[in-house]
Structure formats: C-alpha cells, structure tokens
Amino acid sequence: MSEETTMSGFSFFDMRELKARAETCAETHPTLTHAQRLSLVARRDFGLPCFVEARRLREQDIMQHVESDGDVGKCSFCHFTFRLREERAWHVTRHERLEEALHYLHHMPLVGEQLKRLMDSSWSQAQDAPTLEGRVAGYLGVFRAWYDRSIFGSMCDGTWREHPDFPMYVSMIITATDVPHDVLDRLASLYGRRPGSLRWGESRWQEVG
Incomplete structure (x- = not known):
C-alpha cells in the first residue's frame, strides 16, 4: 500500500x-x-x-460515511440505516460487500431520489407517449430502475456475480409483470423471453439455491 x-x-x-x-x-x-x-x-x-x-x-x-442521530446511523455509501450498537457488524458486512462489488463492476446503480426520478419519468412516458417506440422506451426506463434496485441489493448481499445483466433482466421481467401486448411483443423481439425466471409481481432477482 x-x-x-x-x-x-x-x-x-x-x-x-x-x-x-x-x-x-x-x-x-x-x-x-x-x-x-x-x-x-x-x-x-x-x-x-x-x-x-x-x-x-x-x-x-467506513464510518466517515455514517451520520448518527442518537443510537441510529445512516450510511451515505451503502444507504443503510442501522442501530449503531446492535447492527454495526451487519453494516460493516454490507458496506464492504458493496465496496468490493463496485471495484469490479465500475458502476453504482441509481438509488434514493435519483432512482425515484427515473421511475416517475419513465412511468409517465410508458403511459402517455403517443408512439409505440416512446412507450417501449418508457417501459425500458422503468425496468432500468427496477434493475438498478435489484442489482444494488445483490451487491449488498454478495450475490452480484450471479445477477443477470440488463438485457437478460428485461427478458425475465416482461414475463413477470403486466405489459401492454404491443410493448411486450416489441421487447420480446429485442430481448427474448425467459418465463419463470422471476416470480410474478417480483422485480428483485433472487439467487437460486
């Protein structure tokens, strides 16, 4: 060093x-x-x-990222709110898993307000765009927000190496949520379909086994 x-x-x-x-x-x-x-x-x-x-x-x-309020800490790096005494060790584990994952992936998923803004704007586009291409782009934005939330969770729990990439995730999520038929057909033609890879209504990928 x-x-x-x-x-x-x-x-x-x-x-x-x-x-x-x-x-x-x-x-x-x-x-x-x-x-x-x-x-x-x-x-x-x-x-x-x-x-x-x-x-x-x-x-x-690690603790330079933590702001404390009484016996509660909130980490601005791994976005974890925890009890400083009882959950300190769990925070360290989560924090270091994310630190390791970022080193290899070179990408920090959107979290917090940035994620919410992407979700809100993408839902609006998915519902209101006057063209099929616009609605497809809107749904892809929604799925990108869901994907970022999913892979961020995997980075923090140590399963990020097995997490699908975004194109594969799209092929999974279009079979696990309600999508208009015309949008579904277009996305399936671009990404394929992998039914059963995600439970219906679930957007978070889970490691099998």
Missing part, C-alpha cells in the same frame, strides 16, 4: 491483502502467533505501527 493510500484511509482491499500476506508468513515466521504476524505485515508492508491501527483506519474509512 502506498503512502497516499495510507493517508486517505484503509480500504477493503488493503485489509484483505494484509490478512493474505499474514497467512503466507506462517511458513517464514512459524514461531509467531497469527496476531503477531498481522502486526508484522502491518509494520513491514503498510507502514503502520500494528494491526490494531489497521483495524482503526479501516473502521474510520
């Missing part, structure tokens, strides 16, 4: 790398306990005084 990274925080990947290197030290430093190997790597490779400092920096990196 570079000095710049050290000063700016301690990421999920920094911590994972530190722990992985400590595991490899079991052969080169067999007399050290695991805790001692963690601190050895923290000093040698990350310029930190000990592993406790690495953990402190990691917690600081």
Whole structure:
C-alpha cells in the first residue's frame, strides 16, 4: 500500500491483502502467533505501527460515511440505516460487500431520489407517449430502475456475480409483470423471453439455491 493510500484511509482491499500476506508468513515466521504476524505485515508492508491501527483506519474509512442521530446511523455509501450498537457488524458486512462489488463492476446503480426520478419519468412516458417506440422506451426506463434496485441489493448481499445483466433482466421481467401486448411483443423481439425466471409481481432477482 502506498503512502497516499495510507493517508486517505484503509480500504477493503488493503485489509484483505494484509490478512493474505499474514497467512503466507506462517511458513517464514512459524514461531509467531497469527496476531503477531498481522502486526508484522502491518509494520513491514503498510507502514503502520500494528494491526490494531489497521483495524482503526479501516473502521474510520467506513464510518466517515455514517451520520448518527442518537443510537441510529445512516450510511451515505451503502444507504443503510442501522442501530449503531446492535447492527454495526451487519453494516460493516454490507458496506464492504458493496465496496468490493463496485471495484469490479465500475458502476453504482441509481438509488434514493435519483432512482425515484427515473421511475416517475419513465412511468409517465410508458403511459402517455403517443408512439409505440416512446412507450417501449418508457417501459425500458422503468425496468432500468427496477434493475438498478435489484442489482444494488445483490451487491449488498454478495450475490452480484450471479445477477443477470440488463438485457437478460428485461427478458425475465416482461414475463413477470403486466405489459401492454404491443410493448411486450416489441421487447420480446429485442430481448427474448425467459418465463419463470422471476416470480410474478417480483422485480428483485433472487439467487437460486
């Protein structure tokens, strides 16, 4: 880890790398306990005084996104509202899953007000556009909002690797919700149909098994 990274925080990947290197030290430093190997790597490779400092920096990196109101915290990164004492560990798990997923996907789904605006404008277009192409575009906007909500949930629960991409999602959702026949036929011609992949009325993809 570079000095710049050290000063700016301690990421999920920094911590994972530190722990992985400590595991490899079991052969080169067999007399050290695991805790001692963690601190050895923290000093040698990350310029930190000990592993406790690495953990402190990691917690600081996560909690910088949290605003607290009494015993309730709200994270602006993973959009999780939680009880600071009872649900702190669950927040860390969710936060780090999202951090890992973003690293690989390079895409943050729309959430909050941005998602609501896309949903509202797309529903209006889907209902009121004077042409078939306009209504198709409106439904695609609605499905994009549902898709972003679905994959964001998968990013936070760790199932994002199996989540379908948007074209596949469209082929699933058009068989699980009410769509006008002309719009349905056009979307099916573009994306195909995968009936049974989503339960009727459900827009959130769920991992099977």
